[in-house]
Amino acid sequence: MLEEGPDLVEIPSQPSPPTRPGRTSSVCGNCRFGETRFCGTLMGSVSGIQAAQKTVRARYNVVRSGDIKDSVVVICEGWALSYMQLSDGKRQALSILSAGDMVSPMSLLERRQTFSVQAVTDVRYSMLPRRDVKARLQHDFDLVAAWARLVAMQAHKAHQHIADLGRRLAPARIASLILQARRQADEVGDLVGDTFPFPLRQQHIADLIGSTTIHINRLLGTLRKDAVFELSHGVARVLDHPKLLEMAED
């Protein structure tokens, strides 16, 4: 698994983070997701919440475990990975974050981040002041419910992840990951034929799956050889969907 990243993978220094700040709140108004996502509903026409937009380049951190943040982070564009950093330097990815995802619904209460987030591609994200968001929720129980639904979904995903890691062999986990990404792409309209964007590196897959790059590499090699799945240059291609379903046995 990926050891604590080299300098390039982490934000190199506090003074000059690879970030270009900016302050807009109309950005959300132009968002391709409109109000289909929680962040959209939250920002809806009359919220008056001011979102600060930022950008980080691939392989840099959006959030670091332990950071104290007074904002809720929402990914607007690009892919990122949330992960836990283990004491011995290993890391385990928790989930894929892409456009429209709130980095952590929980961060509404806890200023201290309990996990890190690293950009896979270049990432654009918004920071919503926690105070404002909280106030908004306080006045609108429906929003609380929507938020809770989000939390519930994430909890369920976490449980699936636990079951995957605890009870499945690597091939099944990979198949499962691929299918999940395909489904997601489909929902967002990014699925073109049997092809969809998949910018994760083998290292990222290994981190999600709880395995090593080397093993992932061999498994992907097999999938390619067997004409089941191909991955190259950030584009995934499912050649044998039924086979994948069978492998993931879901």
Added chain:
Amino acid sequence: MLEEGPDLVEIPSQPSPPTRPGRTSSVCGNCRFGETRFCGTLMGSVSGIQAAQKTVRARYNVVRSGDIKDSVVVICEGWALSYMQLSDGKRQALSILSAGDMVSPMSLLERRQTFSVQAVTDVRYSMLPRRDVKARLQHDFDLVAAWARLVAMQAHKAHQHIADLGRRLAPARIASLILQARRQADEVGDLVGDTFPFPLRQQHIADLIGSTTIHINRLLGTLRKDAVFELSHGVARVLDHPKLLEMAED
């Protein structure tokens, strides 16, 4: 891992579940935890929430994945395990539930249970009508916050679990589990010297750890031989705390 349990392990039939119903709400008033737990706060003096008390014997289910429940379940006495049931019959435990634990904070919204809960020892539990609880939350944002804190804690535990399963070898996971149980026992005052109650069977440990009984058995054997940890008749004993800490590398 445990295959879909034999009949005895599951509730044998709908007509005569091994449950003796009863309806009391003063029970919570007499609870040893008072208002230190969320359920206590929730039921606090003036809530007027009516809790139905039930009991199930060891190895029976408290909740089954897919059940539709209009109540929130809280464990009052005994130990239980929440777990995911995989399609191929295997199961993966998610967490230990003991006195004072709400089975799932998420169940406040979702009637459909997304995981199962099985009693490890005999278990007494309360069922709080969701409608009432929800109403209570709606009138008291502080309760929402308390609830959210609970959710956040569980999310964090889930993340730890994911990291454990994905990135640690079985010995480290066992050590980690033991220490967690010890800490928990300590907090509740159940730690006597180096000894504390630990009713989990090797099978349960395997299900939590994502391993097999046989493997667990050998590892526990080693721990015993090396005078690090002993487990017998539901009582655990930590002989070499530092060693365990080192193994869990936390």
Added chain:
DNA sequence: CGGTACATTGAGAAATTTCAAAGTTGGTGG
């Protein structure tokens, strides 16, 4: 006594990691 749940052991098989070393690719500065 018979049965069920649980713990324990041995031996071989399978999955996965580790170590070591090349091969590729895309971008950058000269």
Added chain:
DNA sequence: CCACCAACTTTGAAATTTCTCAATGTACCG
């Protein structure tokens, strides 16, 4: 245009970890 570098991918072989299969042993209960 070329050399070079960093990030990635690929391969081989040996070492570890963990699982599976197959028995056997043990304690408690009705």
